Amino acid sequence: MTExxxxxxxxxxxxxxxxxKRGGALDGARMAYETWxxxxxxxxxxxxxxxxxxxxxxxxxxAGNPEPGWWEAMLGPGKPIDTDxxxxxxxxxxxxxxxxxxxxxxxxxxxxxxxLDFPALSVEDGAVAAAHVxxxxxxxxxxxxxxxxxxxxxxxxxxxxRPGIARSHINISGAARALPFSIAIRSLQRxxxxxxxxxxxxxxxxxxxPESGMRMARKLGVITYRSALEWDGRFGRVxxxxxxxxxxxxxxxxxxxxxxxxxxxxxxxxxxxxxYMYLSRSMDWFDLGxxxxxxxxxxxxxxxxxxxxxxxxxxxxxLSIGVHTDILFPLQQQEEIAEGLRAGGCDxxxxxxxxxxxxxxxxxxxxxxxxxxxxxxxxxxxxxxxDG
Amino acid sequence: MTExxxxxxxxxxxxxxxxxKRGGALDGARMAYETWxxxxxxxxxxxxxxxxxxxxxxxxxxAGNPEPGWWEAMLGPGKPIDTDxxxxxxxxxxxxxxxxxxxxxxxxxxxxxxxLDFPALSVEDGAVAAAHVxxxxxxxxxxxxxxxxxxxxxxxxxxxxRPGIARSHINISGAARALPFSIAIRSLQRxxxxxxxxxxxxxxxxxxxPESGMRMARKLGVITYRSALEWDGRFGRVxxxxxxxxxxxxxxxxxxxxxxxxxxxxxxxxxxxxxYMYLSRSMDWFDLGxxxxxxxxxxxxxxxxxxxxxxxxxxxxxLSIGVHTDILFPLQQQEEIAEGLRAGGCDxxxxxxxxxxxxxxxxxxxxxxxxxxxxxxxxxxxxxxxDG
Numbered sequence: 001m002t003e004x005x006x007x008x009x010x011x012x013x014x015x016x017x018x019x020x021k022r023g024g025a026l027d028g029a030r031m032a033y034e035t036w037x038x039x040x041x042x043x044x045x046x047x048x049x050x051x052x053x054x055x056x057x058x059x060x061x062x063a064g065n066p067e068p069g070w071w072e073a074m075l076g077p078g079k080p081i082d083t084d085x086x087x088x089x090x091x092x093x094x095x096x097x098x099x100x101x102x103x104x105x106x107x108x109x110x111x112x113x114x115x116l117d118f119p120a121l122s123v124e125d126g127a128v129a130a131a132h133v134x135x136x137x138x139x140x141x142x143x144x145x146x147x148x149x150x151x152x153x154x155x156x157x158x159x160x161x162r163p164g165i166a167r168s169h170i171n172i173s174g175a176a177r178a179l180p181f182s183i184a185i186r187s188l189q190r191x192x193x194x195x196x197x198x199x200x201x202x203x204x205x206x207x208x209x210p211e212s213g214m215r216m217a218r219k220l221g222v223i224t225y226r227s228a229l230e231w232d233g234r235f236g237r238v239x240x241x242x243x244x245x246x247x248x249x250x251x252x253x254x255x256x257x258x259x260x261x262x263x264x265x266x267x268x269x270x271x272x273x274x275x276y277m278y279l280s281r282s283m284d285w286f287d288l289g290x291x292x293x294x295x296x297x298x299x300x301x302x303x304x305x306x307x308x309x310x311x312x313x314x315x316x317x318x319l320s321i322g323v324h325t326d327i328l329f330p331l332q333q334q335e336e337i338a339e340g341l342r343a344g345g346c347d348x349x350x351x352x353x354x355x356x357x358x359x360x361x362x363x364x365x366x367x368x369x370x371x372x373x374x375x376x377x378x379x380x381x382x383x384x385x386x387d388g
Numbered sequence: 389m390t391e392x393x394x395x396x397x398x399x400x401x402x403x404x405x406x407x408x409k410r411g412g413a414l415d416g417a418r419m420a421y422e423t424w425x426x427x428x429x430x431x432x433x434x435x436x437x438x439x440x441x442x443x444x445x446x447x448x449x450x451a452g453n454p455e456p457g458w459w460e461a462m463l464g465p466g467k468p469i470d471t472d473x474x475x476x477x478x479x480x481x482x483x484x485x486x487x488x489x490x491x492x493x494x495x496x497x498x499x500x501x502x503x504l505d506f507p508a509l510s511v512e513d514g515a516v517a518a519a520h521v522x523x524x525x526x527x528x529x530x531x532x533x534x535x536x537x538x539x540x541x542x543x544x545x546x547x548x549x550r551p552g553i554a555r556s557h558i559n560i561s562g563a564a565r566a567l568p569f570s571i572a573i574r575s576l577q578r579x580x581x582x583x584x585x586x587x588x589x590x591x592x593x594x595x596x597x598p599e600s601g602m603r604m605a606r607k608l609g610v611i612t613y614r615s616a617l618e619w620d621g622r623f624g625r626v627x628x629x630x631x632x633x634x635x636x637x638x639x640x641x642x643x644x645x646x647x648x649x650x651x652x653x654x655x656x657x658x659x660x661x662x663x664y665m666y667l668s669r670s671m672d673w674f675d676l677g678x679x680x681x682x683x684x685x686x687x688x689x690x691x692x693x694x695x696x697x698x699x700x701x702x703x704x705x706x707l708s709i710g711v712h713t714d715i716l717f718p719l720q721q722q723e724e725i726a727e728g729l730r731a732g733g734c735d736x737x738x739x740x741x742x743x744x745x746x747x748x749x750x751x752x753x754x755x756x757x758x759x760x761x762x763x764x765x766x767x768x769x770x771x772x773x774x775d776g
Contacts (some may be wrong), residue, residue, distance in 0.1 A: 178625065179619070179624075179625070180624065180642070180643075181611070181620075181642035183625075183644055184648060186605065187644075188607055190638050192580070194638055201637055212583050216576065218584070219579075220608070223572050228715065232566035232569075237675060249589055254672065260575070260576075277759065281638060284641075284642065301625065324605075327616065
């Protein structure tokens, strides 16, 4: 039940108690974040980044931590998210194990890690928590909220929960709701952890850790984060050198198997299994359309209505980016976001990219994503002009 | 280590010893098969069906077994594979647990099931074994060999190993070699079985059976056999009724999860885990291009060369069918088969179908696959005309 917090992480305390959407509340919870650049006098140049399931708040090197971050090529002076112009905030997701309060954090009532005593976590809880970070930094209205993958869900939930909190939005490989293929994949990932006896319904420690369950979950994740097209070119049918072939029945033989194994090994002891379970399930539960059932007078989910409502609440411009090879958050989901926002009056573009790298393309195909994100931000006018 | 053999199954003994491609040999091995229709006096109307990983030889009802088979809608009098015209043979794959000799069969040297003492199994071994069934029935030249999924691999291996054994071929959702995405999926399925302590390196019994590993493997299989598109329409975000929600941490909540669970439960005790492991790995190993390294003078795999050689050895007509939504045997692989055969002079068509059901479409979308298969067979002339 270890937390993995990079140096230089800063914190904002959440209101205590912090009520959760599905019941229960957190006491003494906090959100981890990092920043880059300088906030303008009128506080109009703030950009918020909401991450996928696993990243920490260290998106790029900064004064507090000179190590490269997970989006180093995207963020910095002169880079697509230009920190000479923008004051950038990246928050670690609520429920994560990388600084923000989550199942691996100490439960103040017991002095032990929460484990499964952590209340049920929804994407919407993460959005409200992120809104507290924004407010605590004196920002009333963001120039842009950028959400990647799960962060794309959190961004939409934030825009729905805090109408007008941003004047623009970039949704990257995100979705307005979970669909059954991705639910099935995540369900299987969680099942592989649940099946590991060491998981023990969330009561493990470093000596008794659900390593094989986490390894399976991560491998399945990596399979769905990349694409067959990329792997055909990258691995083909290349086999391991004979000295690397596993000497056990049905051991690894192909480069692609070794690649998965290496990914899994880097991950398993670097992420808390319960945190993984909570964040994973929060994505399955997410359906932006739920936000519209009252407002729009419908009883069923109304994703388009919810997106239109977000647009109507003052979101001026938006860009929804996806890639053809993404099987986890398929391209139609990014198209749905752009269309829904446009229907509500937002100047929203849908940008399908031909990246071969699948869902993870935004992390690696900076050649395509950089100009897309940088161009959108460069075209953003000053606040007065846009809001006026 | 149970075998699951339908009533009415017939057998052909393989030569003993039966040498295996990667070493070792089988003693006293046999192949299970069933037939439909009547063999013409000139033995020119025989059609061979080679199956995917899990089916038995009972493709449809027949005199020996009136129960519906796994391809009931495709095969019978007046059906697309019209048994009023064709004498149809379906073989159970070598290495399976449904009649043909496999890891669950009794090892004649020990009197116990083979388990991991079964020699390494290659797709090519299955092809040679199927050729023995064909020969034993007095068939020198098949009118058509039809291979589905793994059976599409076996069919190509058969055509390569026995030049001229068929005058036509229908490859359905098959592939001329395994590519890394499908290798990764199958590797993970095998790993889930290996990780189950009850697998015990292949030494389990009905009381100690790797049920959770098999369940995971099957669920992952079903995810890759179907498609996101189909599931969006079929399941959407529909939840289980409250009385069906699992009362345990992170239990199942969505219909799609319950569907996977039901599929897994139907499968786990109906298929031998070792057999699954062997057949799964045989597909990873398969690369038709290996057959061409000598003949074509190349040292690397030469799939196109191998396909052209098959065509040149007397394959007159071929049809390669696939579906857009197949992520396991993607459409480009069926296109590659048609193009390679065409390059060798075969009248080969590539037919991409818009079925939403993914890799399994050939089992369920008879509305599309029926006319495609039936039309091809109907256009086949009598042997003399074709070969002349």
